């Protein structure tokens with residue numbers, strides 16, 4: 128793209144200053160081109176971990192092509208979550224998300240109702256409504272996924288955008304004292320808390336059994352994460368599983384954890400992140416990605432946060448394909 132060896136044929140633009148990149152006129156052939164892959168990976172790393180490719184030809188991307196493209200950015204998680212087998216692309220570790228149905232009327236994708244944005248001011252986190260639900264994926268896992276790849280099959284005419292925000296620049300622009308305060312903290316992220324929280328408003332959503340709870344103790348992640356490849360630091364640690372924020376290494380009482388896990392109640396300390404969220408998701412750091420069929424976006428969970436937005440579910444259809452990246456791809460990251 129930028130080198131003489133590969134004369135640029137794509138138009139490349141940034142999405143918000145130093146954050147995010149869009150490459151246009153991309154074809155399925157480009158996705159298998161080694162030079163294109165290497166350069167895309169570099170651009171992903173250099174632009175805060177958000178890279179979108181767009182092109183009419185990409186609407187016909189096959190599952191195996193999407194999988195191969197995703198492997199550029201990381202090692203793709205192979206198992207699909209129990210109970211979601213009927214929501215995957217058969218034979219591939221690709222989860223379908225949206226409101227599409229099979230011929231028998233059963234949903235063929237995972238579906239969740241999310242409020243629509245009224246206008247662009249709604250992108251910024253609202254402490255009153257706690258929307259949009261900005262987060263990092265799966266911080267409750269011992270090894271949280273490094274990122275995800277999202278591909279649009281069917282887009283509604285309006286709405287359904289995905290929001291991203293640049294946690295690296297947001298951290299960089301905090302004053303030194305605030306940076307230091309955050310650097311001394313870690314988030315306690317518990318799957319039991321996460322599931323109970325959802326169960327509180329969707330009672331059909333199962334909570335963990337005592338055995339499952341024992342098998343899934345809380346995971347702790349730093350509030351300021353240093354990216355292992357770029358060395359850049361970013362604000363980190365907000366997920367629906369985040370039940371408390373504590374000084375690094377501080378013990379938590381079992382009675383407190385029981386309260387957070389069994390009642391789904393967040394400790395007040397989580398406000399340390401929630402109070403920062405309106406700043407973290409302001410126009411200087413955020414991107415609203417409006418999907419077109421074919422678009423493929425890769426994001427790095429270690430330097431970005433994201434949120435879903437809704438659309439007219441009754442009248443429109445949306446189908447997205449999603450892959451999870453569990454770790455860096457050593458053959459790509461070796462060159463960083």
Ligand SMILES: [Fe+2]
Nearest residue numbers: 262263264433
């Ligand atoms: Fe997510």
